[in-house]
Amino acid sequence: MGDNSQRRRGAARAAARSRRPSLDPARLAAWDVLKAVRVDDAYANLALPAALAQHGLSGRDAAFATELVSGTIRGQGTYDGIIDACLTAPRLEAKVRDVLRLGCHQLLAMRVPDHAAITTSVDLARLRVGTGPTGLVNAVLRKVAAQDLDAWIAAVAPDAAQNPTGHLALATSHPAWVVDALGEALVGHGRSAEELPALLTADNEAPAVTLVARPGLVEVDELVEAGAVPTGRSPYALTWPGGDLSTVPALVTGRAGVQDEGSQRVALALADAPLSGPDQRWLDLCAGPGGKTALLAALAARRGAKVLANERQHHRAKLVARGVRAVPGGMLGTVTGDGTVPAWREGSFDRVLVDAPCSGLGALRRRPESRWRRTPGDVADLVPLQKSLLASALTAVRAGGVVVYATCSPVLAETSEVVAATLERFPGVVELSRFQLWPHTDGCDAMFVAVLRRD
Numbered sequence: 172m173g174d175n176s177q178r179r180r181g182a183a184r185a186a187a188r189s190r191r192p193s194l195d196p197a198r199l200a201a202w203d204v205l206k207a208v209r210v211d212d213a214y215a216n217l218a219l220p221a222a223l224a225q226h227g228l229s230g231r232d233a234a235f236a237t238e239l240v241s242g243t244i245r246g247q248g249t250y251d252g253i254i255d256a257c258l259t260a261p262r263l264e265a266k267v268r269d270v271l272r273l274g275c276h277q278l279l280a281m282r283v284p285d286h287a288a289i290t291t292s293v294d295l296a297r298l299r300v301g302t303g304p305t306g307l308v309n310a311v312l313r314k315v316a317a318q319d320l321d322a323w324i325a326a327v328a329p330d331a332a333q334n335p336t337g338h339l340a341l342a343t344s345h346p347a348w349v350v351d352a353l354g355e356a357l358v359g360h361g362r363s364a365e366e367l368p369a370l371l372t373a374d375n376e377a378p379a380v381t382l383v384a385r386p387g388l389v390e391v392d393e394l395v396e397a398g399a400v401p402t403g404r405s406p407y408a409l410t411w412p413g414g415d416l417s418t419v420p421a422l423v424t425g426r427a428g429v430q431d432e433g434s435q436r437v438a439l440a441l442a443d444a445p446l447s448g449p450d451q452r453w454l455d456l457c458a459g460p461g462g463k464t465a466l467l468a469a470l471a472a473r474r475g476a477k478v479l480a481n482e483r484q485h486h487r488a489k490l491v492a493r494g495v496r497a498v499p500g501g502m503l504g505t506v507t508g509d510g511t512v513p514a515w516r517e518g519s520f521d522r523v524l525v526d527a528p529c530s531g532l533g534a535l536r537r538r539p540e541s542r543w544r545r546t547p548g549d550v551a552d553l554v555p556l557q558k559s560l561l562a563s564a565l566t567a568v569r570a571g572g573v574v575v576y577a578t579c580s581p582v583l584a585e586t587s588e589v590v591a592a593t594l595e596r597f598p599g600v601v602e603l604s605r606f607q608l609w610p611h612t613d614g615c616d617a618m619f620v621a622v623l624r625r626d
Contacts, residue, residue, distance in 0.1 A: 196226035198273065198295050201239035205269045208244065208540050215240050215540055238377075243276040244539040245375045248344035249320075250275040252327045257314040267304045270296045274312045279320040289313060343371035348547050349532060356581035360607040360619075373611035374535040374542075380411040381432050381615070382419075383462070385469040388426035388497055394419070402614070405439065407466070408432040425497035430462040431537070433608045433615035437577040438466040440620045441524045444573040444603060452503070453478045454520040456510040456564050459487025461494030463526055472501030476521070479503040481510055511559040518569040525564045527557045529578040529585050533617025536610055550584055557589045565597055565625055573603070574623045579616050581607055586619040593623075600625050 200222040207213040207222075219240055223233050243250070250272045255261070263271075274292035277283040289312045296308045318326070329337035336354075340347040354367045382399050384391045384407045391401060391409065397419045399409035411429075421427035441453070453471055458464045458480035468478045478501055482488040488507045495502050508514050510525075530550050531541045557578070564574045576593075578585050586607070594600055605621040 195291050195294065196228055197232045197236040198239065198291055199298070200226040200228055200236045201243070201273055202269060202295055202299055204236075204240045205243065205273070206266065209265060209269065212544070214538060215244055216538070238281065239273055239276060241377060241539060242280055243272045244543075246276055246280060246344050247272060247543060248346070249324065249341055250279075250344075252341045253279075253315060253323045254311060256323075256327045257311045264300070264304070266300050267296065267308065270300065270304075270308055271311055274308070275315055278312065278316050279323070285316040289316065339368065339371060343368070344375060345371055345535075345542055349542055349545070352532065352547075352550075352582050356583055356586075356607075359583045359587060360581060362609075366609075366611065369611040370609060373609075374539075376536060376610075378431070378536040378610075378616075379614070380413075380416075380429060381435075382409045382411055382422070383407050383428050383430040383435050383466055384409065384421070385426055385428065385466060385498065387469050387473050389421040393421055394427060397421075402432055404613070405432050405435045408435050425465070425494065428462060428465055428494070430466065431534075431616050433533075433579070433613070433618035434462055435466060436608065436615075437526060437575065437618055437620055438463045438470070438524070440577075440604075440606075440622055441522055441573070441575040442467065442470040444522070444575065444622045444624075446521060446573050446624065447571040448521070448569070450474060450521050451476050452520045453522040453524075454515075454564075454567055455480045455524045455526070456560060456567070457524075457526050457528065458482045458491045458505070459484060461487075461491035463524065464491055465494045465498060467524065468495050468498040468501030470501075472498055477501055477503040479515075479520075480505040481508050483507070483509055511556070511563050513563055513567055515567060517566050518572075520567050521569060521572045523564040523568045523572070523574045525560050525574065525576045527553075527560050527576065527578050527585075527589075529553060529557065529580040530582060531579055533579045533581050533608075533610075533619070537616065550582060554584055554589065557585060558592060561589060561593050562596065565593070565600055565623070568625050570625055572625055574600075574625070576621045576623065578619050581609070581617045581619055586621075590621045590623075597625075 203222050204215055204218045207218040208215055228236055254271050270292055274288055277288035292312055293305050293309050296305050324342045328341040331338040336347050336350050339350050354364055357366055358364050384394050394409050399411050402408040416422050455464045459482040464480045471478050480491045482491055485507045488505055492505045530545050531538055535542050561576050568574050600623050603622040603624055608615055608618045
């Protein structure tokens with residue numbers, strides 16, 4: 172009798188093991204990154220490599236996990252509206268919502284069969300949350316699978332005529348205040364308000380990997396031979412079609428880098444601005460993490476000029492120093508310091524770049540979690556710092572020298588209004604030019620640039 176009882180218990184344990192979900196490393200990695208973003212305020216692009224390594228993912232599995240993470244975060248606002256419409260009770264544990272968001276993205280935006288998306292989401296809930304919510308996950312995702320994304324948006328988004336901001340917010344997965352701020356920015360920078368849906372849609376498209384061929388260090392043709400394609404806009408910008416970047420020697424040695432074309436055009440705006448008198452000392456006031464500094468140093472070295480890189484945070488200053496390792500001839504050095512309290516004498520530089528800390532609302536393709544973290548109060552808090560940094564730059568540049576003020580945000584309070592207030596404060600400063608880039612028209616981050624000269 173005892174042997175039979177033991178055999179029955181053994182059979183029961185074996186059956187239980189067979190019912191346990193198989194481990195899905197890609198989806199587990201994606202869930203772990205979403206948790207890090209939610210709990211630790213991590214940035215997905217920084218948390219993802221560690222998660223991929225931890226779960227042993229590479230190639231197609233790594234690409235699948237990457238799309239799960241970035242696409243789910245971008246679509247979070249839309250998916251939450253759909254999930255809430257499928258719930259009978261409004262309250263939902265945050266980690267369960269993460270599972271449902273991942274499931275929604277697979278069902279509504281990826282080529283994952285419905286049964287696979289639902290089954291793996293149930294398994295993920297069991298592995299990461301427990302058995303309790305598995306029934307809810309199954310029920311909600313079966314409801315989600317009953318319609319495609321367009322049908323769901325038509326069903327749950329506010330009426331476009333009565334509440335245009337609310338409709339766009341849910342349909343394009345942006346907070347309502349961001350929708351309004353970007354709409355105002357379009358008009359304020361001389362474009363049409365009718366472009367707003369295209370701009371918001373562009374925010375949800377994965378950005379291409381863009382390379383920079385640092386002049387004097389690598390020829391564009393070398394990167395073309397490696398597979399990159401010139402954009403036809405910045406003379407040093409090329410898009411990378413995919414594949415392992417570590418196989419490109421110019422990237423490994425720092426002769427080339429990964430840099431958004433908008434960022435490249437900021438550096439070029441400083442280097443190309445007309446000035447009178449000597450052109451030997453350049454300052455990058457807010458240099459971290461160093462992409463613009465490296466391009467400036469390469470440009471400066473060809474003219475016999477040198478760049479001083481200043482960065483307030485020490486760990487970011489170390490990144491700058493590493494990023495410019497291939498262009499020592501174009502560098503005065505890298506220092507750690509508060510750009511609003513300069514450690515140099517007034518009028519010490521011929522050219523100064525202020526790539527000011529900002530809300531980042533022009534780089535939502537690249538940092539999708541920023542749209543859910545930023546608030547209108549953050550913008551208000553940043554503006555005094557932006558004004559202070561620009562004022563510091565104008566005292567650091569000599570008479571006849573130029574300053575470029577740049578942000579990766581098109582928001583008027585951080586761009587035009589900062590420049591206008593500064594020009595009023597410094598009557599001896601003139602604005603030479605300005606431009607505003609947009610992801611839906613320029614294929615890059617929405618960089619704002621104003622070129623000023625101290626007369």
